[in-house]
Amino acid sequence: MEQSASDLIALCDDLREALIRCRYDADTLLETLGADAHSALGRSEPVPVRRAARDAGDLGTLIRLFLLADTCSRADVAAALHPLDLDRALAAGLLEPDGDGVRAGLDLRPLDTGAGNRWILSDLDGSIRPRPVDADHVIGVGQASLSLLQAIPTDPVDTLLDLGTGCGIQAVHCAGFARSITATDVNPRSVRLAAATAALNGLDIEVVQGSWFEPVADRTFDRVVANPPFVVGSAAVDHSYRDSGLDLDGASELVVSGVPDLLNAGGTAALLASWLHVDGQDWRHRVASWLPDHGIDAWFVQRDVADPALYVGTWLRDGGLDPRDHETQLRAEQWLDHLDGADVVGIGFGFVYLRKIDGPTEVLAEDLSHGFADPLGPEAIAYFARSEWLREHDVVDARFRIEPTTALERVYRPGEEGWQQVVARLHRGSGPAWQHEVDDLAIALVGGMRADGLVLSELVELLAAAHGEAVTTELTTAAAALVTSLVRHGLVLPA
Structure with a gap:
């Protein structure tokens, strides 16, 4: 049964107190598990993690409960979550009954976003304990989210928009450098969990439900960040966190072309996006065509290009489908036929940085698929500064x-x-x-x-x-x- 946002938000103060008391934070998690078990957690291998958490007391209970999706005794969970009442946690959907014990109803994990520890609430992803992925599934700390988090410029700004916030991971990260944050999402469940994530971290974030730019019509911001549903496919929505309902790379085109209207003078944007590589066409011309002729300095960074077969297989598995299943193979066939019909030979993926300027639009689109360690966020701001110098x-x-x-x-x-x-x-x-x-x-x-x-x-x-x-x-x-x-x-x- 779907619970209201207020049910989760109401218990966040007590939950935060419990998490702090148990030291359920990113640093202590690594310290407690050790490097090997912590790496096993990243590989979705529960046994080494469970063994390492065995003698960790209340913290070990929280690790088993929220990171391994284990069923734990009511007494152990009640002790670990004190002063949060167990029945309140069950009523709010944070926990679920499972026989004589309880298990997690939501994913709750600590994350160091670069400005200290944060806690992120999302739906359970099934990586440890298989479960179906619903259409309104709210993805948590995934690779795409982490890559954008590391690529966002963190110089101070006054106002910031997190477009398509999901679980709120980017919004709580940006609270470290933005004075006022607005987060939007079309998915009511995302709005609920993002609001609870903000409350759990003691942050004042405006969370608004609505499609694309509707919730912030006639508003502008100093920075916009977005991890939109950029999966390239047909105009269907199987999972709201990845499917836009727009054909092919239409979602990325919509966001890249629409965000300039949301920026204040000198404002910047950091976006994740995908774009087609069409036979006989230069992908750089394609993405440049998404921008207006005036007013934007743009830097497109292509980090990877996937062939259609690899791309389709990856996203089918992401939806919990077995590639050996007959129905899954039929869906793969239809997906590949759709891409082939558009002469797609590859799908590019990367970052889009935009800056509002007073002058003709300038675009640099380049392939940076080689490895490098430094985050792109600071480089984007330096890039725009150098670009401005060159104009002047x-x-x-x-x-x-x-x-x-x-x-x-x-x-x-x-x-x-x-x-x-x-x-x-x-x-x-x-x-x-x-x-x-x-x-x-x-x-x-x-x-x-x-x-x-x-x-x-x-x-x-x-x-x-x-x-x-x-x-x-x-x-x-x-x-x-x-x-x-x-x-x-x-x-x-x-x-």
Whole structure:
């Protein structure tokens, strides 16, 4: 039976007291389980976790109850949740009766979102204890949520919108840097659980039900974050957390094209999105077409591209379906037929960063599928700052300095006369670890940059003289284009 949001919210103060008393937080969880059992938890292997929690008292009971979906005795759970009354927890749907004992009715897990411990309430995902995935299922701490969480800029803002909040994980994370937060979702169950997640963490977050942009019509924000239902498929909704009811990549197009109207001047957005790779088309042109001609600086970061078969199989398993089942195979056939009918050869996935500007829209869409460790959030803000500088300055009249982590790499292979260079690259050792192939002239040009040195036009003149060449428009234009790309990626910086 569906319970009201007020039932869960009403018990959050007592529940928080119990969680604090038991030290049910991210750091203590790792300390108690140890690295090996904690890794087993991430792999959905319950036995090592259960063994590690065996002698952990009330904390061990909470681990078994909420992280392993075990049935526990009423006495043990009552002791662990004190001062929360067991019957209140059952009535609110936090717990469910199971024979003589009780088990979790909701997933409740600690998470360090970067601003200290938070607790996240969501539906049980079946990873440990198999269970059906309902249409209004509210997904919890999943990989997509975690990737967006790590990619959101955390510089302070006044107002923030979490569009399609789900369980509220992004909203509670953003409370660490945003003064006022509004979270929306079309799913009433998501609204209920997001409101309870906020209350459990003692946060004042406005949570509103409604479809897409309707709940915030005529409002604007300093930042918008969104993990929309971006799964590429037919215009059907099997699970609201992933299916939009819009065909193919229509959900991503709707969000990317609509968010600019929600931004204040200078406001930014961080979004998860998917886009089609259509036979004979450049995916970068596709995503750029989603934006207005004026007013947006956009950075599309493609982190992965999946072939249709892998994509369909992954999302069918995500819905709890067995690929060996005949009905599942029929659905896979229909899904792949739909993609094939649209000439889809791949599905891209990644982040979209937007900034509201006063000028023609600028778009950089690039593939960053290589590995890098630094989060993208701070880099997005730095990227927009560099982009703004480029709009306001002529690079040929400016001085530059080399970013401290930028290195020159040369690759050699054996040849008939010994080692022969095959490529030279400038490689930035921070952020997304960009690389730019360069020739000897470009190497000399960048090597001559000093904060108190020559402006770019003077450097070009010096290099041309050193090589016995005249300074031409073509040479200056090529140097300006090179430096512009290096500045945009942060390998060199304005002095």
